[in-house]
Amino acid sequence: MKGKIFYGKGMVSIKDEYPDIYEAVADLNEAVFTGKVLDYKTQKLIAIAIAASNSDKRAAEKQILSAVSEFNVSKDEIMDVLRVVLLTSGMPPFIKAVNILNKVFNEK
Amino acid sequence: MKGKIFYGKGMVSIKDEYPDIYEAVADLNEAVFTGKVLDYKTQKLIAIAIAASNSDKRAAEKQILSAVSEFNVSKDEIMDVLRVVLLTSGMPPFIKAVNILNKVFNEK
Amino acid sequence: MKGKIFYGKGMVSIKDEYPDIYEAVADLNEAVFTGKVLDYKTQKLIAIAIAASNSDKRAAEKQILSAVSEFNVSKDEIMDVLRVVLLTSGMPPFIKAVNILNKVFNEK
């Protein structure tokens, strides 16, 4: 499914042990990332924004990695997302996301 | 400044009584919504996503109203934003935002 | 679906306008509330706890109403849930949920 990079090994174990949950999540994931109008890339940027706003370092890193590998999203594009995080969610979530962004792009 | 609809009457009082705060916020707002790469409309969609994810009804409504009046954003576009909110933040924030979306588009 | 009282009119509009989202949510809902071991009533109490912990008054009220109508859950049972909210989430979410609890049981 789309976003499979995002979910990581936790989702693999779910698939084996709790296939009913796996299937429901896979279907939801499909319904979510098959927008009617917005493209998948914009939806990925939105997912980065939400993860960063919630100070969720793990999700932010996974979403950024996936956006880079799937859409070759640039650092400037993600920083434009994080600008909105700064205004709406304050300095601490912004700085955390900036550190992740730097880590991802320096390791490339 | 961009997004002035969003801030409402609270910001008017700040301008009068605490001009140093007003100026700092206005400058930050300018730096935020003048992305290097992403357009202002995409940044607005991101702001809607963050407000909805945080179950912030007031901010979600103001951002949706502003996106509609400034960019003529459609209901389907905003629902594509809210799809990501559903997956990342769960049913309660999603349903709250759907109710606001319906209210805004039914009142048009 | 189980919990249909919870979702309210927002979900009705989704069913009409965005059937793909509706179906994914209905399936997820089914997978969630068909626990392997825990009964549905315990899962409802858990849903009340999460709503109260998040200071989500709307969800807390809907979940409490649904727990009362579906399982005849008592005020004392819900207060035992809210005791845990008090310890883990602090006074403000606790008091908000207590006010809702009183409202629901006084109106009965």
Added chain:
Amino acid sequence: MKGKIFYGKGMVSIKDEYPDIYEAVADLNEAVFTGKVLDYKTQKLIAIAIAASNSDKRAAEKQILSAVSEFNVSKDEIMDVLRVVLLTSGMPPFIKAVNILNKVFNEK
């Protein structure tokens, strides 16, 4: 107990119906607001900051009202608290708290 204005009618019902919870909360409240070094007024300002940062309008209003009635705290003092909220938590919680602040001081 200190802060009794804050807790409102929810706490009254707890006292009647669940005296064990009431007593535990009253003792905790006493231990909290009897700081070793900081005075009670500073602790009240901190409680306002936390309520505002969490976008908790009800708690923010109650704490502001209590700070004003117990310590005659000024609008400028509370705005200095909210400045920190702006930086650490972003515009939406800040503006919500500013609106409450204006309401409280305009109604005086």
Added chain:
Amino acid sequence: MKGKIFYGKGMVSIKDEYPDIYEAVADLNEAVFTGKVLDYKTQKLIAIAIAASNSDKRAAEKQILSAVSEFNVSKDEIMDVLRVVLLTSGMPPFIKAVNILNKVFNEK
């Protein structure tokens, strides 16, 4: 006190240095986990749900460990708790808690 495993070494230092806080917390803890109707095990499951919903990895792990050691709670039981987290709080907190769950049960 009940739940002592949960609090860890931080609470030990509090007991030594700030006995007034320790006593208030111990009393609160006692009042919380001595529900009138629900049993302690159900309250533990609720505490797991709240920790997971808040993406609080540390608290989730401690609560899961304590539920396993005190009540021999099964993986399936905790997954039934996490199903509710998935629906109400979204994928990222769910996956984080699943990873902790796997870690706890694989290390057994």
Added chain:
Amino acid sequence: MKGKIFYGKGMVSIKDEYPDIYEAVADLNEAVFTGKVLDYKTQKLIAIAIAASNSDKRAAEKQILSAVSEFNVSKDEIMDVLRVVLLTSGMPPFIKAVNILNKVFNEK
């Protein structure tokens, strides 16, 4: 700027690569920590409270370190801040902050 210790290396990279964001944040920071009435030390204690309430370990540690180095704030003073966190935000954020506090003061 005030609070520069707080922001760490993320802010250094922003200064180089995104000077418009840096300048806006520096100005906001200046407006925030130049309160009209409250002194800078009280504002620092408020920043600690908000970080701790949000379970933000990174920000709590940086704010505590900065409060200690800039104002020689004592452990008891910070514990008086954390007392309010305990009441308003629950045990898990309180214990996390206590652990950080112990770490900072034991390493001195």
